[in-house]
Amino acid sequence: MLPKVILHIATSLDGRITGFPADLELYYTLAAQWNPDAILFGSETVLAAARDNPALEVPPEHEEMFRPPHGLPDPRPLLVIADSRGRVRCWDAIRKWPYMRDVLALCSSSTPQEYRDFLRDGKIAAMVTGDDHIDVRTALDMLNRDYGVNTIRVDSGGTLNSVLLQAGVVDEVSVLIHPFLAGGIPDPTMFDPHKAGFMDLQVPLQLLKSEVLGTGILWLRYSMKKT
Ligand SMILES: NC(=O)c1ccc[n+]([C@@H]2O[C@H](COP(=O)([O-])OP(=O)(O)OC[C@H]3O[C@@H](n4cnc5c(N)ncnc54)[C@H](OP(=O)(O)O)[C@@H]3O)[C@@H](O)[C@H]2O)c1
Numbered sequence: 001m002l003p004k005v006i007l008h009i010a011t012s013l014d015g016r017i018t019g020f021p022a023d024l025e026l027y028y029t030l031a032a033q034w035n036p037d038a039i040l041f042g043s044e045t046v047l048a049a050a051r052d053n054p055a056l057e058v059p060p061e062h063e064e065m066f067r068p069p070h071g072l073p074d075p076r077p078l079l080v081i082a083d084s085r086g087r088v089r090c091w092d093a094i095r096k097w098p099y100m101r102d103v104l105a106l107c108s109s110s111t112p113q114e115y116r117d118f119l120r121d122g123k124i125a126a127m128v129t130g131d132d133h134i135d136v137r138t139a140l141d142m143l144n145r146d147y148g149v150n151t152i153r154v155d156s157g158g159t160l161n162s163v164l165l166q167a168g169v170v171d172e173v174s175v176l177i178h179p180f181l182a183g184g185i186p187d188p189t190m191f192d193p194h195k196a197g198f199m200d201l202q203v204p205l206q207l208l209k210s211e212v213l214g215t216g217i218l219w220l221r222y223s224m225k226k227t
Pocket residue numbers: 008009010011016017018022041042043044045046048049082083084085086132133134135136155156157158159160161163188189192195196197
């Protein structure tokens with residue numbers, strides 16, 4: 001069975017997903033409401049975060065408050081990173097994030113053996129699907145079957161978003177439009193089928209809800225339009 005898949009994206013009014021002061025507190029507060037069992041990152045998203053913050057530190061000041069009392073099931077989500085090319089090396093830092101219960105790498109048959117050994121030596125669980133890249137549908141099915149993931153939130157850029165949309169596995173697209181014109185170049189974007197290798201992909205959506213929040217941020221939630 002496939003889990004419920006939600007793409008959650010913060011953008012500026014001119015469609016930039018980087019280079020503007022996103023309201024991260026609001027982003028994560030809203031993100032928590034789906035109570036996801038897992039969060040999915042694309043490798044580029046992790047590498048961009050690592051470039052911006054080489055230590056990839058999230059202040060673990062009150063780390064204990066995130067941990068369930070001894071003996072109780074851990075309600076924190078699993079952090080899943082799609083990385084068939086084996087480029088993410090900062091797993092140790094990520095594993096220290098107090099918001100996640102554990103980490104999992106998604107690999108494919110083309111993932112270098114050296115990287116699979118690296119994951120094994122670091123005791124990082126890995127799941128192998130697909131040939132060139134990961135097969136997202138199979139990976140989601142396995143996450144549900146083997147890790148009990150019923151809801152997964154995707155915090156990624158337009159490449160992985162497009163792959164998931166192309167595979168027809170997305171239930172909801174959630175967009176937080178900030179009152180800010182960021183300028184710069186239109187890359188990366190929230191939807192980039194060109195980078196994902198699906199040149200002609202277009203996705204009709206149906207508005208579920210719209211809300212104006214806090215400092216004029218527009219929260220739009222869409223489902224896939226039935227054709
Ligand atoms: N504002 C926001 O809400 C927000 C949220 C998240 C990220 N971002 C920004 O988005 C940017 C990154 O976005 P991005 O689009 O460049 O990258 P991305 O979506 O984070 O990563 C690309 C992922 O797509 C996978 N992929 C590519 N083609 C595929 C295919 N045909 N089948 C299966 N998987 C495939 C890649 O896997 P492999 O290459 O490993 O095979 C990789 O894991 C960063 O700058 C980040 O800061 C913004």
